[in-house]
Amino acid sequence: MLHPGQTIGILGGGQLARMMALAAAPLGLKCHVYAPAGDNPAFQVSAAATIAAYEDKEALAVFASAVSVVTYEFENVPAATAAFLAERVPVLPGPRALAVTQDRFTEKSFLRDIGLGTPDFRAVDDLASLEAAVAALGRPSVLKTRRFGYDGKGQTVIRLESDLAEAWDTVGRQPSILEAFVPFLxxxxxxxxxxxxxxxxxxxxxxxxxxxxxxxxxxxxxxxxxxxxxxxxxxxxxxxxxxxxxxxxxxxxxxxxxxxxxxxxxxxxxxxxxxxxxxxxxxxxxxxxxxxxxxxxxxxxxxxxxxxxxxxxxxxxxxxxxxxxxxxxxxxxxxxxxxxxxxxxxxxxxxxxxxxxxxx
Amino acid sequence: MLHPGQTIGILGGGQLARMMALAAAPLGLKCHVYAPAGDNPAFQVSAAATIAAYEDKEALAVFASAVSVVTYEFENVPAATAAFLAERVPVLPGPRALAVTQDRFTEKSFLRDIGLGTPDFRAVDDLASLEAAVAALGRPSVLKTRRFGYDGKGQTVIRLESDLAEAWDTVGRQPSILEAFVPFLxxxxxxxxxxxxxxxxxxxxxxxxxxxxxxxxxxxxxxxxxxxxxxxxxxxxxxxxxxxxxxxxxxxxxxxxxxxxxxxxxxxxxxxxxxxxxxxxxxxxxxxxxxxxxxxxxxxxxxxxxxxxxxxxxxxxxxxxxxxxxxxxxxxxxxxxxxxxxxxxxxxxxxxxxxxxxxx
The missing domain is CATH 3.30.470.20 (ATP-grasp fold, B domain)
Structure with missing residues (x-):
């Protein structure tokens, strides 16, 4: 358990980190923001900042020693970064949350396993499995990369049978997931x-x-x-x-x-x-x-x-x-x-x- | 008028400056806190900080050039500091607010002049004028230094006639004000x-x-x-x-x-x-x-x-x-x-x- 006066480390320097830091201060906690070079508005309201790559083990070690807990503002924290930090200081949410949510197929499988409903889905690893998936789920359906998608990036809607090769190109021919189209209210x-x-x-x-x-x-x-x-x-x-x-x-x-x-x-x-x-x-x-x-x-x-x-x-x-x-x-x-x-x-x-x- | 992205300069690094900085950030404004060395918790949540004396004209000039407006968290900003900054950048609240409120006698005279009721008061410059003031306002009455008092510092209650010399010592034999005791509800x-x-x-x-x-x-x-x-x-x-x-x-x-x-x-x-x-x-x-x-x-x-x-x-x-x-x-x-x-x-x-x- 932290005490007032201690420091929370935050990976990522955008608006979510910034608003976390603004909320931590009234509770008497300091924030140390770690982010690669760029526009990092969280730095404006944080007690300390480190500008370094997420792969920079030297910088990560110094950061870990300066904080009492590490959290993050984005789900794509590299697994190796989280693991390196977790050996030194608690990383919360924990590694399982990152592992599950960084991959859409793993995430939907997890949801199914705990009994929750999701749009129907299939893993897609090549054009052949895409064809099989479309045959199973019908059209329209949505092809998404398994990793690193956000705000609609890395996804495309398949409406026509002829779209398949183009769709596979659109997601960069990388491990993907096909999801049934949901006519949501x-x-x-x-x-x-x-x-x-x-x-x-x-x-x-x-x-x-x-x-x-x-x-x-x-x-x-x-x-x-x-x-x-x-x-x-x-x-x-x-x-x-x-x-x-x-x-x-x-x-x-x-x-x-x-x-x-x-x-x-x-x-x-x-x-x-x-x-x-x-x-x-x-x-x-x-x-x-x-x-x-x-x-x-x-x-x-x-x-x-x-x-x-x-x-x-x-x-x-x-x-x-x-x-x-x-x-x-x-x-x-x-x-x-x-x-x-x-x-x-x-x-x-x-x-x-x-x-x-x-x-x- | 400021635009988001611009910087507010704050004199003083305590909790009031800190809470101002926490309020400025969501409006898209940066804060630059200027304070002498010491425990300055406002630094923890500000985009920039200067540690320097309020008399350090070189530091003040650099500070003024880095901000779009200057404000402060305490009323005892030295008049020379405020004047030096005001030649370079707007200082708000303005110099008149500081001049009036830094001196209890000036302040109460101002209030009387605009028609507002205050406890009755007299200027006290020496033991003789203290005696005359006590004779006029009665006992108990409150002797306060004209300047630099806060949280009850620099003031004493006069209850007995024999208290006068001691009271005058207590306030440090400096320009003071005697105020009638107010039996407030x-x-x-x-x-x-x-x-x-x-x-x-x-x-x-x-x-x-x-x-x-x-x-x-x-x-x-x-x-x-x-x-x-x-x-x-x-x-x-x-x-x-x-x-x-x-x-x-x-x-x-x-x-x-x-x-x-x-x-x-x-x-x-x-x-x-x-x-x-x-x-x-x-x-x-x-x-x-x-x-x-x-x-x-x-x-x-x-x-x-x-x-x-x-x-x-x-x-x-x-x-x-x-x-x-x-x-x-x-x-x-x-x-x-x-x-x-x-x-x-x-x-x-x-x-x-x-x-x-x-x-x-």
Whole structure:
């Protein structure tokens, strides 16, 4: 268990690390951010920073000796990096969470093994297995690389039989997974935290709207029937417990119609604080960032109570130019990430609007 | 007007600077903290730091060239420092706020001149003028140094006629002020902000409880009759406007019984974010720290709406050892200041408890 005054090491220097550091400080904890050279806005709010490659064992060893626990803001931490650090200092969430979530096929197999529904899927290793997979799952279906995909990168939809060779080229002819196309009603997510003591706290189910494969809007609570909502929360807790997870995780789900009822299928697990949980900073008693810090510090989790109806909009690219209007809007909470340059598709910030109960 | 990406310079590296920096980051602003060597917990969350004396003109010039506006966390910024910086970059709140509030006699004279009630007062420059002042104001009365007093330092209560020489020694035989003793019912404060455009936004009146001259507890809203509450808010706005103030200020007041009604007298103006406003981080739509940042950046002020009934307890000295219990208490918001050592009387943190409407 950490004590105030100790230091959390964070791998990655982007907005998630930055918001973790901003949440750690009020708890009396320092942050040391480790990231390769580049635009690392987390450095602006951290007590210490290391600029080095994730493969630099000398730098990693010095970093490990300077911190009391290591966490990360992205799921693609190289396994060798995590293993090297874990020999020296606790790395949380643990190596199993990384191993499972870095590979889409391993992840979906894990979900199936613990009894949770996902879109049907097949491993694809070559054009022949792609043909067999399409024959099994039908069209349309979605071909995704097993590793290193995010925000729609490394994936393509197969609609026509003639698409197969092109699709295989699109994903770079690397180990992939074919997923059945899900005619979902809507997309939701659950942000949950699990403490070192096994306690799980989840926020209310979030409803997400993507544009160009990037999260655009999150609304809480989600429009979802009670039973499906209950199931979504239970699924997230089951995943966290099965992974012996410590920290915050985001579980993305599809809502489908199943007879007259709604049912959730799990799309993806993010072993980290999650964009669809950004609303918690202004809209919940404890932010997902504070919750994550509490968990990895070995502290009790905080209350996930919501402060009202919440809508979070991402500010993508030049949408961040709206900062003046947002500042002038009563009750709008602006969050800018301190990035040097606004490129198209780049997450530059977000704005959260909370309608307290009784003021709707 | 500042733009996101620009830098705010802050004089002073303590908890107030630290909480300003934590509030500036989500608005996309960087902070550069300037402070003499020592325990400067604001450095832990700031993009840049300068360790130098306030008289070091070379360091001040470099600092001024690195920031877009300068503000401060304490009222005793040397006048020469403020003037030197103000030739190079805007210093907000402005020099008039510092000049008025650095000297208790000047401050009370200013308040009287703009028509506001204070405890009766007299300047004291020697033992003879102290005798005359005590004859005029009666006993008990309070002798305070005109400059550099805080948390009860540099002041003494005169109860007996024989106390005079001793009291004059106690304040160090320096220019002082004698204030009539006020048999107050309670102590309150108003935290208000004034923007560069002259707009004033005030939070609800706070009720404060001091122990050993240090703020112990703030409760919001204050138990105060409607007319007195209205007057308190108006007084703070009048002060801010008369000083052409930009930023957040705290106005400490005494509540006295006046016939059958309550009336407020002004005790002190703090030209900065104020301990009795710390509750706003968890208990209001916009924290006093964000409000201050918005003001000095030339941006619109945020909503001061309250989220419920709020109680803030300071954690003084070893009271900060309660952090474990506080973390385990649902709805309690812990704030530790990252100070290296817990000395008796030292403000180490605070905890805020908010009871939302309808849950009381």
């Amino acid at each position: 809507r997309e939701v997510s659950v942000i949950a935290a699990r403490g070192r003591d096994g306690d799980v706290v989840a926020y209310d189910v979030c409803e997400n709207e993507h544009r160009h494969h990037i999260l655009a809007v999150t609304r809480v609570p989600a429009a979802l029937d009670g039973e499906a909502s209950h199931a979504a929360l239970e699924h997230a807790a089951r995943i966290a417990t099965a992974l012996d997870y410590v920290g915050v995780l985001g579980v993305e789900m599809f809502v489908i119609a199943d007879g007259g009822r709604e049912r959730v299928l799990i799309n993806e697990i993010a072993p980290r604080v999650h964009n669809s949980g950004h609303w918690t900073t202004d809209g919940a008693e404890t932010s997902q960032f504070e919750q994550h810090v509490r968990a990895v510090a070995g502290w009790p989790l905080g209350s996930a109570a919501r402060r009202g109806e919440v809508v979070m909009h991402n500010l993508i690219g030049d949408e961040a130019d709206q900062w003046r209007q947002i500042l002038a809007e009563p009750g709008a909470h602006l969050h800018l990430y301190g990035k040097a340059e606004a490129r198209p598709g780049r997450k530059m910030g977000h704005v959260t609007r909370v309608t307290p109960p009784g003021r709707a | 309670r102590e309150v404060s108003v935290i208000a902000a004034r923007g560069r455009d002259g707009d004033v936004v005030a939070y609800d009146v706070c009720e404060n409880e001091h122990r050993h001259h240090i703020l112990a507890v703030t409760r919001v809203p204050a138990a105060l009759d409607g007319e007195a509450s209205h007057a308190a808010l108006e007084h703070a706005a009048r002060i801010a406007t008369a000083l052409d103030y930009v930023g957040v200020l705290g106005v400490e007041m005494f509540v006295i019984a006046d016939g059958g009604r309550e009336r407020v007298l002004i005790n002190e103006i703090a030209p900065r974010v104020h301990n009795s406003g710390h509750w706003t981080t968890d208990g209001a739509e916009t924290s006093q720290f964000e409000q201050h940042v918005r003001a000095v950046a030339g941006w619109p002020l945020g909503s001061a709406a309250r989220r419920g009934e709020v109680v803030m307890h300071n954690l003084i000295g070893d009271e900060a050892d309660q952090w474990r219990q506080i973390l385990a208490e649902p709805g309690a918001h812990l704030h530790l200041y990252g100070k290296a050592e817990a000395r008796p009387g030292r403000k180490m943190g605070h905890v805020t408890r908010v009871t939302p409407p309808g849950r009381a």
